[in-house]
Amino acid sequence: MxxxxxxxxxxxxxxxxxxxxxxxxxxxxxxxxxxxxxxxxxxxxxxxxxxxxxxxxxxxxxxxxxxxxxxxxxxxxxxxxxxxxxxxxxxxxxxxxxxxxxxxxxxxxxxxFKAETEIVDLEGLIRDAYERLAARPKAWVRLADLRPLLGNVPRDAVDETLRNMDSDGDVTIIPDADQKNLTVEDRAAALRIGNEDNHQLAIGRA
CATH class of the missing domain: 1.10.10 (Arc Repressor Mutant, subunit A)
Structure with missing residues (x-):
C-alpha cells in the first residue's frame, strides 16, 4: 500500500x-x-x-x-x-x-502515549497480592504489606474496592487486636470502615 x-x-x-x-x-x-x-x-x-x-x-x-x-x-x-x-x-x-x-x-x-485511564480489575489485583503474601487461605495479611503490591493505583480506588470486598462471603477485614503495637506503616495503611480503622485482611471460605 x-x-x-x-x-x-x-x-x-x-x-x-x-x-x-x-x-x-x-x-x-x-x-x-x-x-x-x-x-x-x-x-x-x-x-x-x-x-x-x-x-x-x-x-x-x-x-x-x-x-x-x-x-x-x-x-x-x-x-x-x-x-x-x-x-x-x-x-x-x-x-x-x-x-x-x-x-x-x-x-x-x-x-x-497511553490512554489516560485504563480499566483495571482492582479486586483481582488485590486477590493476587493477597495470595502472594498469605501462607494459606484465610491467613491474616497486613494491609501495610498488601498496599505496596498494588502499584500506583489511587488510594481512594483501593479503599472503595476493599470496602466492597468486605461484604463478600470470603473476605474479612478487621482491626488489629493489639493496637499498642501498631507500626506507623500499619496506621498509614489502615482502611476506615464506619468509625473504625482496620489493618488486616483474610480471604478464603470457612
Missing part, C-alpha cells in the same frame, strides 16, 4: 488519536480540538488503513490502526508540512523533540 497524501486536517486528527491512544468520538474531536471528522476525511483515513471506526455508536468513534501508529511514528521525523503556519511549525518542532527522546531512551511511541 502506497503512502497516502494527507492534508493538514487529516494529520491533525491522526496526531490527536495518537496523543489520546484510545477511541475518540466525532463530538470529542470537535468539542476539545475543533476538528471536524467529515465523511471524506474518515473515508480517506479508513481507505489508507490508518484508522478504524466504530460505526455502531452515535457519534462514531475512531482509533489508530497499527499502520496509523506507524504513520505517527514516522511523522515525528517528518518535515514541516506546507502551509502549516507558525503553530504547525511549533508542533512539528515538539514532535521532532519527542523523536529524539524516543531514540535516546530506546522507547516506542506507545510507551509515551
Amino acid at each position: 502506497s503512502e497516502p497524501k494527507l492534508g493538514l486536517p487529516h494529520r491533525a486528527i491522526l496526531l490527536v488519536l495518537m496523543a489520546e491512544a484510545r477511541q475518540v468520538s466525532n463530538k470529542e474531536l470537535k468539542d476539545r480540538w475543533n476538528l471536524t471528522m467529515t465523511k471524506p476525511y474518515r473515508m480517506a483515513l479508513q481507505d489508507a488503513d490508518l484508522i478504524v471506526t466504530d460505526e455502531d455508536t452515535k457519534p462514531f468513534r475512531h482509533e489508530l490502526t497499527e499502520r496509523g501508529w506507524k504513520w505517527c511514528a514516522d511523522e515525528l521525523a517528518a518535515d514541516i508540512p506546507a502551509r502549516a503556519g507558525s503553530v504547525g511549525a511549533g508542533l512539528y518542532a515538539v514532535l521532532a523533540g519527542v523523536h529524539r527522546y524516543l531514540d535516546r531512551a530506546g522507547l516506542a511511541l506507545s510507551d509515551v
Whole structure:
C-alpha cells in the first residue's frame, strides 16, 4: 500500500488519536480540538488503513490502526508540512523533540502515549497480592504489606474496592487486636470502615 497524501486536517486528527491512544468520538474531536471528522476525511483515513471506526455508536468513534501508529511514528521525523503556519511549525518542532527522546531512551511511541485511564480489575489485583503474601487461605495479611503490591493505583480506588470486598462471603477485614503495637506503616495503611480503622485482611471460605 502506497503512502497516502494527507492534508493538514487529516494529520491533525491522526496526531490527536495518537496523543489520546484510545477511541475518540466525532463530538470529542470537535468539542476539545475543533476538528471536524467529515465523511471524506474518515473515508480517506479508513481507505489508507490508518484508522478504524466504530460505526455502531452515535457519534462514531475512531482509533489508530497499527499502520496509523506507524504513520505517527514516522511523522515525528517528518518535515514541516506546507502551509502549516507558525503553530504547525511549533508542533512539528515538539514532535521532532519527542523523536529524539524516543531514540535516546530506546522507547516506542506507545510507551509515551497511553490512554489516560485504563480499566483495571482492582479486586483481582488485590486477590493476587493477597495470595502472594498469605501462607494459606484465610491467613491474616497486613494491609501495610498488601498496599505496596498494588502499584500506583489511587488510594481512594483501593479503599472503595476493599470496602466492597468486605461484604463478600470470603473476605474479612478487621482491626488489629493489639493496637499498642501498631507500626506507623500499619496506621498509614489502615482502611476506615464506619468509625473504625482496620489493618488486616483474610480471604478464603470457612
